[in-house]
Amino acid sequence: MIINTREEIIELTQEWKGERLEDGRPKVPDVYLDKLRTMTLEEIWLPLYVKGYHFQYEGGMKHLHNEKKLVGRAVTCTFMPIRPDLAKVVRNQGEKKGWEGFFNQWVVDNLGNGDVVVADMFDKVYNGTFVGGNLTTAIRVKTGNGGAVIWGGIRDIEQMKKIDTQVFYRGIDPTPIRECVLTDLNGACRIGSAVCLPGDIVMGTESGLLFIPSHLVxxxxxxxxxxxxxxxxxxxxxxxxxxxxxxxxxxxxxxxxxxxxxxxxxxxxxxxxxxxxxxxxxxxxxxxxxxxxxxxxxxxxx
Incomplete structure (x- = not known):
């Protein structure tokens, strides 16, 4: 329902006909990710746009490291303002899976090699800091050359800048994450004016962010x-x-x-x-x- 099953993810990304990851997300081959790292965002944007995919780009974000390109497979998550009864339902789902900590930790704990967190924090910066130094380190360890896209806040930026992981974000605040609840994991996710599905290839450059549908890569x-x-x-x-x-x-x-x-x-x-x-x-x-x-x-x- 909130934590999407393998079958639900497959149905959502049914245009993809290739191999899939264990959780059901499309597994776009690494060779294509390597090729994307040599290309510009504009070169990839045009063929998407002419195919009718007009809402795959977002340019209104900051990034942690200059001249570091981000390319990886999307793990999507959506948050909303806290509501106690809803939070109880979500926590029960997580507890059944043995997940611990706050909702953002659940997402990071389930990352794999080459993954990129794509988190819609409803543009929440104050009390909406999805990652700081510790979770950025965890993302680096779990994903290798992956990273994160946060439509919300981050904290501990001085620590984060020492970690070789690219993070796109909206703002910085010293407050920890609170007063929000996970409402969708590996479902359709909105980042600004762009739409991202689980397994999309995230391409982040100095020009902004592009979410490439897996079946079109x-x-x-x-x-x-x-x-x-x-x-x-x-x-x-x-x-x-x-x-x-x-x-x-x-x-x-x-x-x-x-x-x-x-x-x-x-x-x-x-x-x-x-x-x-x-x-x-x-x-x-x-x-x-x-x-x-x-x-x-x-x-x-x-």
């Missing part, structure tokens, strides 16, 4: 890699005066440009990691195939 990475390859090629062509900026910026490249691009990718060492990309859709569009043109234009922000 491979697609958006593929799109971003194509953009990388085209950028390398495009800059080279512009420097040599072979193509104009208008030609490079065109949503659909002509056949001569596409064939030159594919040859460039195969021969230029800067594009070595992009040599396995499938360009058949773009080639079809270049040849004027209506279906290919339609699909390519769907990936463009117009």
């Amino acid at each position: 491979e697609d958006v990475i593929n799109s971003a890699e194509k953009t990388h390859a085209k950028d390398i090629f495009g800059f080279e062509m512009l420097e040599k005066g072979i193509y104009t900026t208008a030609a490079i910026d065109n949503s659909v490249w002509n056949l001569e440009m596409m064939e030159r691009l594919i040859d460039f990718v195969e021969k230029d060492d800067r594009c070595k990691k992009y040599r396995g990309l499938d360009w058949s859709l773009e080639l079809g569009a270049a040849k004027g195939d209506p279906k290919c043109l339609e699909e390519v234009l769907k990936t463009c922000l117009v």
Whole structure:
């Protein structure tokens, strides 16, 4: 009901068809997480946006460490102001599982490698400090290179800054967490204007936060890699005066440009990691195939 079961999490994330973690969350392969660490948020945001996912970004948060990217699998939780009868129900659920401590400790105690806490604290900073020095240390130990996103407060920031774990948060306050109750663990969670599901891939950079639906991770990475390859090629062509900026910026490249691009990718060492990309859709569009043109234009922000 409040602590979602494996079956409930699977139903909530039914678009994911791959392997799952023990709790039921999608297990996006580590290789994709590694690739995301080399990409920018903007490169990933665009293919999500054109697919209709318009509420995956939030830019109104602070972060603990500069120039440290956060990438990991979401463990979501939602809190509300305290209500005694509700808190009793939630505590009973936790006690049946043998969980101890306050509700935020339950969440941290259930983290695994590569996880990121995504906590909606209803923007509560005073008495809403989800993590401090101790829990940030625990997150570091349990998740490795994971972290936390807190739509609320943190405390002990001087201690936290000494810990190599990225945390996004709304504000700082010396008060401990109190007067709130966990109402959902591993359910749909709102962070500002963004929506996150359990197992989404959290991407946090200097540009803000992006919550990538698990079933779209491979697609958006593929799109971003194509953009990388085209950028390398495009800059080279512009420097040599072979193509104009208008030609490079065109949503659909002509056949001569596409064939030159594919040859460039195969021969230029800067594009070595992009040599396995499938360009058949773009080639079809270049040849004027209506279906290919339609699909390519769907990936463009117009």
